[in-house]
Amino acid sequence: MAIELKMPALSPTMEEGTLAKWLKSEGDEIVAGDIIAEIETDKATMEFEAVDEGTLGKIMVEEGTEGVKVGTVIAILAGEGEDASDIEAPAASGEVDDVQGEGKDVGREESEAEITKPKPKAEVRDPDVPEGTSYTSTSVREALRDGMAEEMRRDERVFVMGEEVAEYQGAYKVTQGLLDEFGPKRVIDTPITEYGFAGIGTGAAMGGLRPIVEFMTFNFAMQAIDHIINSAAKTNYMSGGQMRCPVVFRGPNGAASRVGAQHSQNYGPWYASVPGLIVIAPYDSADAKGLMKAAIRTEDPVVFLENELVYGRSFDVPDMDDYVLPIGKARIMREGSDVTIVAYSIAVGLALEAAEELAGEGIDAEVIDLRTLRPLDRETVLASLAKTNRLVIAEEGWPTCSIASEIIAICMEDGFDHLDAPVTRVCDEDVPLPYAANLEKLALIDTPRVVKAAKKVCYRD
Amino acid sequence: MAKAPKSRKSPAKSPSDDTDFALHSLQDALEKNKRFKASDEQLQHFYEQMLLIRRFEERAGQLYGLGLIGGFCHLYIGQEAVAVGLQSALTEGLDSVITGYRDHGHMLAYGIDPKVIMAELTGREAGISKGKGGSMHMFSTEHKFYGGHGIVGAQVSLGGGLALAHRYNDDGGLCLAYFGDGAANQGQVYETFNMAALWNLPIVFVVENNQYAMGTAVKRSSAETEFYRRGTAFRIPGMKVNGMDVLEVRQAAEIAFKHVREGKGPVLMECETYRYRGHSMSDPAKYRTREEVQDIREHKDPIEGLKKFMIENGSKEDDLKAIDKDIRKVVSEAADFAENLPEPDASELYTDVLVEEY
Ligand SMILES: Cc1ncc(C[n+]2csc(CCOP(=O)(O)OP(=O)(O)O)c2C)c(N)n1
Numbered sequence: 176m177a178i179e180l181k182m183p184a185l186s187p188t189m190e191e192g193t194l195a196k197w198l199k200s201e202g203d204e205i206v207a208g209d210i211i212a213e214i215e216t217d218k219a220t221m222e223f224e225a226v227d228e229g230t231l232g233k234i235m236v237e238e239g240t241e242g243v244k245v246g247t248v249i250a251i252l253a254g255e256g257e258d259a260s261d262i263e264a265p266a267a268s269g270e271v272d273d274v275q276g277e278g279k280d281v282g283r284e285e286s287e288a289e290i291t292k293p294k295p296k297a298e299v300r301d302p303d304v305p306e307g308t309s310y311t312s313t314s315v316r317e318a319l320r321d322g323m324a325e326e327m328r329r330d331e332r333v334f335v336m337g338e339e340v341a342e343y344q345g346a347y348k349v350t351q352g353l354l355d356e357f358g359p360k361r362v363i364d365t366p367i368t369e370y371g372f373a374g375i376g377t378g379a380a381m382g383g384l385r386p387i388v389e390f391m392t393f394n395f396a397m398q399a400i401d402h403i404i405n406s407a408a409k410t411n412y413m414s415g416g417q418m419r420c421p422v423v424f425r426g427p428n429g430a431a432s433r434v435g436a437q438h439s440q441n442y443g444p445w446y447a448s449v450p451g452l453i454v455i456a457p458y459d460s461a462d463a464k465g466l467m468k469a470a471i472r473t474e475d476p477v478v479f480l481e482n483e484l485v486y487g488r489s490f491d492v493p494d495m496d497d498y499v500l501p502i503g504k505a506r507i508m509r510e511g512s513d514v515t516i517v518a519y520s521i522a523v524g525l526a527l528e529a530a531e532e533l534a535g536e537g538i539d540a541e542v543i544d545l546r547t548l549r550p551l552d553r554e555t556v557l558a559s560l561a562k563t564n565r566l567v568i569a570e571e572g573w574p575t576c577s578i579a580s581e582i583i584a585i586c587m588e589d590g591f592d593h594l595d596a597p598v599t600r601v602c603d604e605d606v607p608l609p610y611a612a613n614l615e616k617l618a619l620i621d622t623p624r625v626v627k628a629a630k631k632v633c634y635r636d
Numbered sequence: 637m638a639k640a641p642k643s644r645k646s647p648a649k650s651p652s653d654d655t656d657f658a659l660h661s662l663q664d665a666l667e668k669n670k671r672f673k674a675s676d677e678q679l680q681h682f683y684e685q686m687l688l689i690r691r692f693e694e695r696a697g698q699l700y701g702l703g704l705i706g707g708f709c710h711l712y713i714g715q716e717a718v719a720v721g722l723q724s725a726l727t728e729g730l731d732s733v734i735t736g737y738r739d740h741g742h743m744l745a746y747g748i749d750p751k752v753i754m755a756e757l758t759g760r761e762a763g764i765s766k767g768k769g770g771s772m773h774m775f776s777t778e779h780k781f782y783g784g785h786g787i788v789g790a791q792v793s794l795g796g797g798l799a800l801a802h803r804y805n806d807d808g809g810l811c812l813a814y815f816g817d818g819a820a821n822q823g824q825v826y827e828t829f830n831m832a833a834l835w836n837l838p839i840v841f842v843v844e845n846n847q848y849a850m851g852t853a854v855k856r857s858s859a860e861t862e863f864y865r866r867g868t869a870f871r872i873p874g875m876k877v878n879g880m881d882v883l884e885v886r887q888a889a890e891i892a893f894k895h896v897r898e899g900k901g902p903v904l905m906e907c908e909t910y911r912y913r914g915h916s917m918s919d920p921a922k923y924r925t926r927e928e929v930q931d932i933r934e935h936k937d938p939i940e941g942l943k944k945f946m947i948e949n950g951s952k953e954d955d956l957k958a959i960d961k962d963i964r965k966v967v968s969e970a971a972d973f974a975e976n977l978p979e980p981d982a983s984e985l986y987t988d989v990l991v992e993e994y
């Protein structure tokens with residue numbers, strides 16, 4: 176059986192090369208591993224190594240030939256028991272035929288199938304709270320803990336790991352009481368080793384558990400972002416849907432108070448740009464609890480962004496056995512008809528304050544809490560825009576490449592006809608967060624700025 | 637986790653005790669009896685598997701040369717004895733395996749159909765990852781093979797997590813986490829060593845020391861080139877194994893797995909091996925001489941070595957030739973399959989990004 180030796184591609188981009196030199200001649204015995212020829216590309220000279228054994232029969236392409244296309248037959252190798260001189264050389268053709276199943280442009284015909292993007296599940300709403308249900312004022316911190324504890328009771332596979340989550344009861348006391356109830360097997364103190372324990376948590380999820388990985392704050396998760404993105408977010412896709420990675424990465428995010436630039440950053444836009452992740456950033460206690468439960472239950476990896484400054488605030492939580500909220504649905508916090516203010520996390524509080532103030536001036540503002548940053552609830556934003564025709568985004572974070580930028584793009588692409596004024600963003604200043612009290616105050620978004628922007632888009636400034 | 641490791645010895649008394657601990661606890665057992673006593677069937681099985689990997693990889697190299705395989709393609713030629721020796725000692729359906737991007741051999745050592753592996757290399761819908769992963773990203777949850785990871789070192793902490801799951805479920809399984817000599821310099825490897833030892837996780841860390849990380853020879857990158865010693869700081873016993881001898885690798889696996897299964901915590905095993913081909917297909921190979929490669933091929937080749945041993949022990953040359961012929965056929969069929977099936981449909985572009993609908 177004669178073997179055709181073809182011009183090899185030596186790099187992913189190589190299409191042709193120069194056959195610089197033959198190191199073997201016709202009639203030479205070849206064993207696997209022998210270097211038969213040298214091939215030059217624009218980048219390097221490479222050796223062409225024999226894989227099969229035999230006798231070099233006919234050389235089809237002379238040394239020194241330039242522009243030899245990848246796949247061209249350059250020589251024939253006679254196998255065991257064949258006479259090299261008998262081998263019929265195939266007609267030399269410089270071109271590689273584009274045969275189905277061979278050569279470069281292989282594959283199926285142009286697909287008729289539409290490339291369909293997933294559509295949001297129709298009509299998913301928050302669960303109905305039955306009439307007569309009582310409410311308990313609960314801090315966001317406790318609501319998060321309650322959500323975790325309920326899920327840990329429900330599912331043995333759920334566990335929490337992170338720095339100081341167990342014996343210390345959480346650096347911000349979010350895991351308070353969990354060690355007592357669930358013991359050290361399920362509430363695990365880790366060393367200070369973010370990259371490593373994010374990897375271990377992700378691997379445990381691949382292995383069938385449902386880990387909640389706490390970062391003391393998301394600033395430190397930068398050391399672990401590789402596992403969040405490369406290991407957790409992409410694996411399901413890369414495996415063609417075989418590998419599940421139901422892990423929750425959670426912790427405080429965004430500016431705290433007077434802790435300086437390295438401890439004050441909103442990573443919402445970073446994670447929200449990554450396909451394969453779910454990104455949740457709740458504001459009040461009921462959402463914190465209901466979305467935490469949903470985050471733990473979903474089969475997809477979740478980044479759950481909390482806010483230290485909101486942990487201590489209390490809001491009503493319905494006294495229900497199993498309050499689980501839908502992921503990917505924004506919430507209209509306040510209905511209004513004159514202008515829409517879109518916000519998430521701590522900025523929802525500012526937006527609500529601004530709406531109060533605007534009401535005093537006769538402007539009826541609608542406030543939307545996005546709650547989930549990925550997948551983003553475009554429909555709710557666009558429906559509100561269609562109603563108010565004016566939109567402001569309030570975001571505690573940098574303006575450049577922000578969630579605000581994304582909302583503006585959505586409004587331009589799909590809401591342009593509804594716009595009566597340019598969409599406006601109110602964000603932090605575009606600087607690392609300063610320490611000095613006065614500068615910090617200047618750098619951060621506040622209610623007056625939101626009010627001002629809303630008035631501006633209403634042409635009332 | 638919080639349970640105190642059963643095997644934790646009292647603190648060492650002197651630095652020399654520490655060295656003893658690191659070098660000799662499992663190494664001694666191996667030194668006493670270096671080669672696994674395989675039955676004839678086992679020998680033949682090892683031979684077949686190693687040869688399958690060799691021929692498969694050679695074919696993959698050819699398909700790459702023809703443009704049928706794109707991107708990065710890292711071949712396992714020369715290292716066959718490592719995956720075959722270790723994985724043959726696993727309990728199927730219980731233990732888990734994870735590795736980096738040089739993963740074809742580990743999948744084949746599991747007996748996974750070469751067709752779906754080759755079809756993944758050519759990016760076809762019949763590939764094991766539906767053509768969405770490629771050479772570096774293949775998985776088989778059915779076999780508890782967890783990839784196939786492209787970030788150097790990431791598989792080590794992910795493997796720690798798989799081991800944590802074994803421990804958490806108390807299922808008696810262990811995780812085998814492979815990484816390269818280059819990966820051994822990543823910080824997360826040591827973060828994982830620390831937690832694995834601290835929590836007594838059932839994991840065998842395997843350094844496949846093939847002497848190079850891309851173009852960097854071990855001694856140009858590593859202050860401590862004896863990788864099996866690098867667990868010492870975490871009290872993880874080390875083993876140094878000839879990774880070119882499948883029977884020695886298998887013997888080492890027996891010793892290491894027993895240690896781990898007894899609840900004594902992680903083991904660090906260094907398998908000394910060699911890759912014959914370039915790092916990936918586009919490797920100019922200027923960092924080593926032809927002679928170095930040829931010398932290893934001629935004197936240390938794991939397949940030739942086993943073949944010699946088998947013939948000395950009564951196998952017939954012709955029978956072994958027949959095996960080679962059969963394997964060439966299997967590989968040819970895999971290549972045909974992988975060349976002729978269609979690429980994924982365009983409608984697959986947006987599938988598998990998320991599992992659930994929102
Ligand atoms: C974090 C990271 N850095 C760099 C690379 C690029 N890279 C891919 S393989 C490799 C060499 C790794 O060598 P080694 O760990 O010895 O494994 P081997 O390829 O020899 O099997 C490098 C630098 C990468 N994939 N990931």
Ligand SMILES: [Mg+2]
Pocket residue numbers: 816817818844845846847848849850
């Ligand atoms: Mg290496």
